[in-house]
Amino acid sequence: MSELYRLIHAEKATYPIVLLCRVLKVARSSYYAWREGEAARRARQAADNALAHEITVLHISSRHTYGVPRIHAELRRPGRRVNRKRVARVMRERVSTVTHFPTIYMISVTHFPTRTVTCPMETWDASGCPTAGRGPRPPLPAVHMSSGSTGGHG
Template identity: 50%
Template sequence: MKANRARWPIARMARLLGVSTSGFYAWLVREPSQQASSDALLLARIRTLHASSRGTSGAPRIHAQLAREGMHVGRKRVARLMRMAGLCGASRRRWPRTTRQRAGARRAPDLVRRHVQR
């Protein structure tokens, strides 16, 4: 509603969303909740740890680092904040699982005489 209030009347948006207009205006001046402010502080620390690892640490490693520092937060909370901030760890590359034939390589002789159609 806040983003679209220049385009649409607040009363119409409130009616369509099933909320009161007074509730919207009360929400505008209300301070952030304790969890929201705590999440902001935690996200700042997560960003610092993620940057110090050059973007390689994911949620499990950052959670472990926070636990070593004495911050007791849940791994899923760390993962949620990282996901919302667009932070992700680097994963190892998987080797190709298919075998490719070199260009110009000879075929192995068919010792079993299978008569395979190619």
């Protein structure tokens, strides 16, 4: 609707407002109300710009970690009254809140560091694990499979 009002405002020097409103099927009173509200819209725009600057400063000082609830609390701290939904709208429209987290690479350690035995009761097995005086582990029994068996399937 505001596009129509802007068109009327731009063409009012060429055509009468009554004719433009009739052709575009807009009430004249609506056009005049829109024109009177222009000053209020400019004031709101200026206030939103100032709020966006404050939000940006707080967001940067928090290292881009504060969201709407914390920003709203920080703005209210000095006694300023501001609506949480307005803070959310201004942050969504004007403040870049996209953060890029560093990529974390997981490194798995597959070996143990070499260690010298300092206590005679402490020994280390071949895999590098302490055996705490038990000595080396006995070898596991060998498992032999007979070649003549098919496992019962046949």
